[in-house]
Amino acid sequence: MPKKDITQKEDIQLLVDSFYEKVLKDETIGYIFTEVAKLDVPAHMPIMYDFWSSVLLGTTEYKRNPMDKHFALNEKEPLQKEHFDRWLELWFETVDELFEGATAKEAKTRASTIGRLMLFKMEEAGS
Numbered sequence: 001m002p003k004k005d006i007t008q009k010e011d012i013q014l015l016v017d018s019f020y021e022k023v024l025k026d027e028t029i030g031y032i033f034t035e036v037a038k039l040d041v042p043a044h045m046p047i048m049y050d051f052w053s054s055v056l057l058g059t060t061e062y063k064r065n066p067m068d069k070h071f072a073l074n075e076k077e078p079l080q081k082e083h084f085d086r087w088l089e090l091w092f093e094t095v096d097e098l099f100e101g102a103t104a105k106e107a108k109t110r111a112s113t114i115g116r117l118m119l120f121k122m123e124e125a126g127s
């Protein structure tokens, strides 16, 4: 069956839920969420829905700065290139499993751009 594109909030929720299912049990980066951040997953998910919805659907609920949490995280456990590579690999894999189209492509491009910028900022903070 042909896949559909990301067009509504429900699509974002499915994408983010499916991504976190992979991330939380991942051998390379899972521990950063579960052991370093000790993430309250049910509280975190709506924030991620809002973030991706603002990036991909142009909604305005997300008003925070995503870098802040990562700087705090980076103090506890330096976030390195291999972590970002794995994060992006899982994100691309999840997008491609579920969706296709211009916005699906955009989800991958935007994640790469933000991920590159984030890594640069984390390295700068650590040096």
Ligand code: HEM
Residues within 6 Å of the ligand: 029, 032, 033, 037, 039, 044, 047, 048, 051, 064, 065, 066, 069, 070, 073, 079, 080, 083, 084, 087, 110, 111, 112, 114, 115, 118
């Ligand atoms: C090494 C790669 C990454 C790791 C290990 C990571 C891990 C985390 C963790 C543990 C949190 C929750 C922090 C907390 O609430 O205490 C978080 C929040 C978040 N992450 Fe990441 N992240 C990574 C890369 C990215 C990338 C590339 C993006 C965007 C494309 C992103 C977007 C976000 C957003 C929007 C939040 C919510 C921030 C807020 O509370 O407003 N992350 N991340």
